[in-house]
Amino acid sequence: MQRPEAWPRPHPGEGAAAAQAGGPAPPVRAGEPAGLRLQEPSLYTIKAVFILDNDGHRLLAKYYDDTFPSLKEQMAFEKNVFNKTSRTDSEIAFFGGMTIVYKSSIDLFLYVVGSSNENELMLMSVLTCLFESLSHVLRKNVEKRWLLENMDGAFLVLDEIVDGGVILESDAQQVIQKVNFRADDSSLTEQSVAQVSLPRLILLFWNFLPRALTTSCCDS
Template structure:
């Protein structure tokens, strides 16, 4: 049985155009020709990072802007992304005006989301750093049950890589050193536990509302 087609990957230099298919372009200011403006460079390159299980259920997620302001919108987006990517061998997708890079590991799917104009290699460096750092924290067992047992460490890893949408670190060794330092210094307590509990509460609340 032929597997579903992945999102078509545009030729180099056409990522922005492909990602914008189906989405109206913002209007240019009065008196200014359409398409004459270039997007301002920004440090806020990451829109979201999330990890889903093999059924598309959220295990860990952080959103860094208001593209999806509600839990309902976030989880609908995650479900849509999962349905488009879980049976493909690709590593990149263009969808809804966004660039998404992703990687699977046993029963986990890791996603990094940026805008359509973001450099794919930069997003991929974040994804690779996340995976390699988790590989160390989870003792080379990047799978659901190990992630669930080490969720506080996973949140620390993510916080060392991305802060508020800004990429802080893309070197796994540096991330691991910082995570170990924070753990030894007692940093793996109140904040991380609170994040895990809040994420779990939101997940349960949304599941009950469905």
């Protein structure tokens, strides 16, 4: 069950107005305080994941809904979150009606954002998986320099953990295996293309050689 503080507050007079209008009163579920409704559970747990440097500048970010539809709004949100969290020892913050879990590493701050009624442990499992997976990809150097040099790998990691706000994986070992498989598959594809292209390139080159040069070589 969700935390009581996460339940939406009823509008004043909502139940009374419905009764006076002759309409049916909102259904009350077992264990739910009168006049309140539990929010339906959703697979879309994650609103955003972003990584900032120790000055609050964005290095990596993905937003999964339209809470902050423009880049300007996203950057303002990230700056406010950084100002609120960068000087505290806590790992959880509540800001703007959202639950935010975060972790710092050398000169990086990693954030996972969910709605106010999301389970903090669920969000923290995503954050832990992200950090451990990045630690493997960056060879245990989870810092700005190595992240910038391996940004493609970082996005691969994030895409294996969250897709469209849905948590796909929270086990770092599984994420690492999938990322390695995709990297190996990409390398194999590039190698195969090179192996196929080279003979074709030689053939094309030979076909377009001046016939005079070919005849000269044969005569000699």
